[in-house]
Amino acid sequence: MRTQVAIIGAGPAGLLLGQLLSRAGIDNIILERSSADHVLSRVRAGVLEGGTVALLDEAGCADRLHAEGLVHNGIEIAFSGECHRIDLKRHSGRSVTVYGQTEVTRDLMEARAALGRPTIYEAANVELHEFDTAAPYVTFTREDITERIDADFIAGCDGFHGISRRSVPTAAFSVFERVYPFGWLGVLADVPPAADELIYARHARGFALCSMRSPTRSRYYIQTDAADKVEMWTDDAFWDELRRRVPADAADRVVTGPSLEKSMAQLRSFVAEPMRFGRLFLCGDAAHIVPPTGAKGLNLAASDVHYLFGAIRDYFDSRSEAALDTYSARALARVWKAERFSWWMTAALHNLPEQGAFGERLQIAELDYLTHSDAAASVLAENYVGLPY
Ligand SMILES: Cc1cc2nc3c(=O)[nH]c(=O)nc-3n(C[C@H](O)[C@H](O)[C@H](O)COP(=O)(O)OP(=O)(O)OC[C@H]3O[C@@H](n4cnc5c(N)ncnc54)[C@H](O)[C@@H]3O)c2cc1C
16 A cells, blocks of 8 residues: 555544545545554543644534533632632633543544545554655554555554554653652543532542533542552442542532443653654654643644644645654644643642652642632643643
8 A cells, every 4th residue: 555644543643633634635544453442432531722622623523522512711629628710711811621532533533434534443563664764664464464555654643552652763762751659540420520610639648630521421530559450449439539539518519320431540751752753753642641630641642733734734735844854843842841731730739648748738838829829820721721832
């Protein structure tokens, strides 16, 4: 096969890039290791920045998002038994939209199918070749037959555990990483949310997040030991612990129910630099990971796609490589600001035992300042709704 852009991975980054390229008349093929159903079953992000929504508009797949997404103008920060609202709209002039990653993925898959563009699911043994030359190609196995795709460019959109970054010699890039000594246990349940907006709660027993996907479907998280396993937590134990960590009035409003999905996530900050290796471009989680506290992972994948799509389009329009040459630097400048914000929000809200009583007092002082200073609230709001591209 021959295409202009071979995209590895059908997560949000790969599908969004594919959709934008297709609409610009640039041929592309997506190779995905898993089945479409498996990709759709992964419950992850739920908060979209305005820039991500605008990109989905540009990709022509935001109709359902606008009809069903919940526009949020604020978030609640809870500590010392009380909730404090940060008015995102007042402090930044902008809002966020609550719309699940699974729905974004479904919309992008349907839009791609409507355009008749190929996605090869369950592609095994994907390998990247010759991307340091002008003639890169990808091989993969389908039903025991090895196939080859020649391309002008390869977009590595295959997530943290993908093959693209691992295909690059380790000497060619630098890694910056922090693994946090705790995880998040998440529960999805068909129960109405405890509040109209997200509640980020700091508690001595650990962080808790009250979130939602719709007026009838809630997503809750609690901080757990990194070594905890999902099987160690019954639904009842989860709900009890959640209610202990949020202020009493919010706890009273938590409606419990059987979990539709329950999963554990390890928290990690990670950046691999640069994001370009010849004709291979990394995009999204393939190049960087943030702890989910700041709701930035999916949104960073989208901003990478914005830069990469523009650069590839320029190349095919005018054979100019200028934007391709600056892709990595431009994407990383935004990535690092989101890394900083996600790290800060994680540190401000989680139980960090190694910091002791002094650190705990500083944490309370930080949150007190944040929720009583317009300047501090503006800093949070500006970052939470998403820095400009
Ligand atoms: C619990 C949790 C909560 C989160 N909450 C938020 C949030 O609120 N807001 C937010 O913005 N982000 C959040 N995130 C992060 C967000 O989900 C990710 O940043 C996002 O999925 C990144 O998209 P991606 O397309 O880069 O990678 P992925 O979604 O990981 O997609 C990569 C794709 O590549 C495929 N692949 C992997 N290896 C290969 C291979 N060898 N060959 C072919 N295909 C391959 C995978 O199967 C996958 O489909 C959360 C993450 C978690 C775990």
